Amino acid sequence: MTSSLPTPAHPASPPGQSSPLGLHRVLDPTGVLPQAAWRLDPSPAIAPDEIRVRVDRLNLDAASYRQLRETYAGDPDKIRAAVLDIIATRGKMQNPVTGSGGMLTGTVEEVGPHSPLGLHPGQRIATLVSLTLTPLAITDALKRWDALSEQIPCEGHAILFARSIAAVLPDDLPIPLALAVMDVCGAPALTSRVVKEGAVVVIIGAAGKSGSLSAAAAQRAGASRVIGVVPTEAEAELLRHLPTTPESPLVDEIVVADARDPVTLAAKVEQAGGPADVTVVCVDATGCEGGAILSTKQGGTVIFFSMATSFSAAALGAEGLAADVTMLVGNGYVPGHAEFALDLLRTTPPVRSLFERRVHQ
Amino acid sequence: MTSSLPTPAHPASPPGQSSPLGLHRVLDPTGVLPQAAWRLDPSPAIAPDEIRVRVDRLNLDAASYRQLRETYAGDPDKIRAAVLDIIATRGKMQNPVTGSGGMLTGTVEEVGPHSPLGLHPGQRIATLVSLTLTPLAITDALKRWDALSEQIPCEGHAILFARSIAAVLPDDLPIPLALAVMDVCGAPALTSRVVKEGAVVVIIGAAGKSGSLSAAAAQRAGASRVIGVVPTEAEAELLRHLPTTPESPLVDEIVVADARDPVTLAAKVEQAGGPADVTVVCVDATGCEGGAILSTKQGGTVIFFSMATSFSAAALGAEGLAADVTMLVGNGYVPGHAEFALDLLRTTPPVRSLFERRVHQ
Numbered sequence: 001m002t003s004s005l006p007t008p009a010h011p012a013s014p015p016g017q018s019s020p021l022g023l024h025r026v027l028d029p030t031g032v033l034p035q036a037a038w039r040l041d042p043s044p045a046i047a048p049d050e051i052r053v054r055v056d057r058l059n060l061d062a063a064s065y066r067q068l069r070e071t072y073a074g075d076p077d078k079i080r081a082a083v084l085d086i087i088a089t090r091g092k093m094q095n096p097v098t099g100s101g102g103m104l105t106g107t108v109e110e111v112g113p114h115s116p117l118g119l120h121p122g123q124r125i126a127t128l129v130s131l132t133l134t135p136l137a138i139t140d141a142l143k144r145w146d147a148l149s150e151q152i153p154c155e156g157h158a159i160l161f162a163r164s165i166a167a168v169l170p171d172d173l174p175i176p177l178a179l180a181v182m183d184v185c186g187a188p189a190l191t192s193r194v195v196k197e198g199a200v201v202v203i204i205g206a207a208g209k210s211g212s213l214s215a216a217a218a219q220r221a222g223a224s225r226v227i228g229v230v231p232t233e234a235e236a237e238l239l240r241h242l243p244t245t246p247e248s249p250l251v252d253e254i255v256v257a258d259a260r261d262p263v264t265l266a267a268k269v270e271q272a273g274g275p276a277d278v279t280v281v282c283v284d285a286t287g288c289e290g291g292a293i294l295s296t297k298q299g300g301t302v303i304f305f306s307m308a309t310s311f312s313a314a315a316l317g318a319e320g321l322a323a324d325v326t327m328l329v330g331n332g333y334v335p336g337h338a339e340f341a342l343d344l345l346r347t348t349p350p351v352r353s354l355f356e357r358r359v360h361q
Numbered sequence: 362m363t364s365s366l367p368t369p370a371h372p373a374s375p376p377g378q379s380s381p382l383g384l385h386r387v388l389d390p391t392g393v394l395p396q397a398a399w400r401l402d403p404s405p406a407i408a409p410d411e412i413r414v415r416v417d418r419l420n421l422d423a424a425s426y427r428q429l430r431e432t433y434a435g436d437p438d439k440i441r442a443a444v445l446d447i448i449a450t451r452g453k454m455q456n457p458v459t460g461s462g463g464m465l466t467g468t469v470e471e472v473g474p475h476s477p478l479g480l481h482p483g484q485r486i487a488t489l490v491s492l493t494l495t496p497l498a499i500t501d502a503l504k505r506w507d508a509l510s511e512q513i514p515c516e517g518h519a520i521l522f523a524r525s526i527a528a529v530l531p532d533d534l535p536i537p538l539a540l541a542v543m544d545v546c547g548a549p550a551l552t553s554r555v556v557k558e559g560a561v562v563v564i565i566g567a568a569g570k571s572g573s574l575s576a577a578a579a580q581r582a583g584a585s586r587v588i589g590v591v592p593t594e595a596e597a598e599l600l601r602h603l604p605t606t607p608e609s610p611l612v613d614e615i616v617v618a619d620a621r622d623p624v625t626l627a628a629k630v631e632q633a634g635g636p637a638d639v640t641v642v643c644v645d646a647t648g649c650e651g652g653a654i655l656s657t658k659q660g661g662t663v664i665f666f667s668m669a670t671s672f673s674a675a676a677l678g679a680e681g682l683a684a685d686v687t688m689l690v691g692n693g694y695v696p697g698h699a700e701f702a703l704d705l706l707r708t709t710p711p712v713r714s715l716f717e718r719r720v721h722q
Contacts, residue, residue: 023624032624033623033651033681033682035681128680129683132681163682164683165680261393263392263393264392290397294382304672307672307673311672314690315668315690315693316693318693318694319489319526319547319692319693319694320396320491321394322490322524322694323692323694326689329672329679329688329689329690331676331679331680331685331686331687332676332677333680333684334685
């Protein structure tokens with residue numbers, strides 16, 4: 001179960017009370033959000049709206065792990081010592097060079113009486129907010145970690161605030177598979193909100209993790225046609241040989257095109273039944289803004305999920321094309337997003353097949 | 362009158378026919394959009410859906426003019442020669458170093474029988490698409506330009522495609538004032554679309570050009586409360602002394618806060634009657650994403666109009682705050698945007714007063 005927010009949370013709190021955003025855990029500098037703080041207070045005693053989690057694994061952000069490995073030339077003792085030092089100094093695992101964190105898994109240990117997250121002691125969870133804002137303490141010196149990958153088996157505790165996001169790990173799926181789904185679960189949830197019955201939907205990057213889930217979400221939302229764009233014939237073959245039925249395809253049409261070439265992309269999308277009412281950008285490549293805009297009808301919507309999206313390229317691109325399209329910044333948080341995505345995986349054989357190929361279990 | 366698009370335009374065209382996007386004018390490299398092209402064909406003969414404009418003034422993008430002035434150490438002859446060379450070589454005024462263009466004013470000279478822009482010969486217009494994609498030829502060697510500013514009086518012609526945007530310059534307003542309004546006219550148009558009757562609206566940067574127009578648009582759309590955020594007491598004083606009436610204020614509440622400090626901003630906005638259903642970001646400063654998100658209700662909308670917006674800061678910020686907010690990339694094009702903004706200026710004395718202070722006429 002994903003946490004939900006029954007009432008809009010008040011951002012600030014009177015002194016001495018806990019803040020739903022964790023402001024009371026910020027030690028230095030005071031008054032900033034936990035993510036912006038240099039140092040958090042990871043004390044195990046919880047406020048009435050907090051939760052303490054017994055941590056069993058950290059999953060460092062890839063960029064953070066790479067920076068540590070390169071800085072210490074792959075020496076496991078030095079990498080371990082560096083991570084321990086960061087956590088001890090900052091009260092959270094936020095690499096000071098990359099600024100990035102990661103996520104954790106663990107077991108709920110204590111739930112404050114006013115926690116709105118709906119969690120219970122004993123539940124195995126993953127955090128869906130970043131380690132950069134999660135108070136954390138480590139008690140086993142990371143002695144079980146070989147420092148050869150970003151996966152850190154460990155012992156310690158972490159604190160969830162009232163306005164945190166955590167998802168209960170399902171019993172019926174391998175954990176790496178569940179975590180891979182949760183990592184991109186905002187995309188299908190927002191796609192499902194935006195796509196209306198009968199819509200033509202273009203998914204750019206349809207054979208990827210967020211793309212395949214978004215395609216499944218569009219089909220479930222009643223799209224009349226889902227056009228999957230992939231960059232290579234090999235990816236197209238992958239889509240063609242998924243375990244689908246003619247009655248319930250993942251995508252209705254496959255387009256092989258370079259999404260960075262707006263003119264060619266739009267022409268091929270049109271041949272495949274476009275332009276789209278909704279275009280979803282799920283590829284982590286720069287320069288896809290114009291193609292996405294040009295593949296979308298006047299009055300349609302583009303959802304950008306790629307972190308490689310340029311705000312100004314999108315804004316100026318639409319203006320330069322006289323394109324009256326609504327452009328959404330893909331928000332990674334939609335209430336219920338993790339469960340929705342896990343359910344899509346369970347009930348959509350082609351999505352599960354794609355994930356199983358892409359995730360090392 | 363602003364051009365509108367009666368039918369969705371087909372992006373590509375059969376060979377030999379004109380394209381609404383101007384693909385037939387692209388000489389090098391072929392197949393790219395006019396903005397991405399190195400060289401356009403500025404021939405004066407028009408296709409059936411094109412318009413030729415007799416140009417009287419170019420208004421270079423500020424960054425482009427600065428680069429030219431610095432490169433040629435302010436020497437007017439060299440700056441003039443450089444601009445002439447760019448236009449002659451590229452068939453458009455796109456500074457190859459900055460990549461930016463600007464806009465132009467002129468008089469409609471010939472209208473193709475299939476042009477959908479609704480313009481007539483003799484009308485004085487401004488282009489609202491960039492010079493970076495507008496075929497242009499200069500015939501007077503720029504001899505009237507002193508090269509001391511980015512305003513270039515000149516003679517020549519330019520071509521508008523079917524899918525261009527141009528606005529007729531109004532008779533009743535000084536041209537610099539009209540151009541200043543047109544420059545930011547996307548913001549009030551999109552604000553007007555998004556704000557519903559009774560909404561609480563926060564305008565970050567309410568004393569600026571796009572901010573004041575957006576505040577007026579929010580009031581006209583029936584907002585129950587418009588909270589104007591400004592960075593300094595001086596800007597607050599400016600807002601307080603505008604020619605408004607108690608019955609029709611531009612903003613209902615004024616908040617003085619640093620929009621880059623999310624915690625303080627959100628707390629002050631809440632004191633002023635927030636959080637917002639709709640927050641509009643109109644300040645050209647980096648780091649305003651978190652404050653805008655935190656000042657907005659769960660289920661609300663943030664519209665980012667600042668080109669300083671970071672896509673990833675918005676996406677990751679919302680996720681880190683567990684904020685279920687819709688985030689829109691401020692599209693500079695909404696059909697009818699120029700007329701709507703000019704009408705707001707004419708009918709809202711405080712907006713006109715602010716513009717007259719900020720525009721050198």
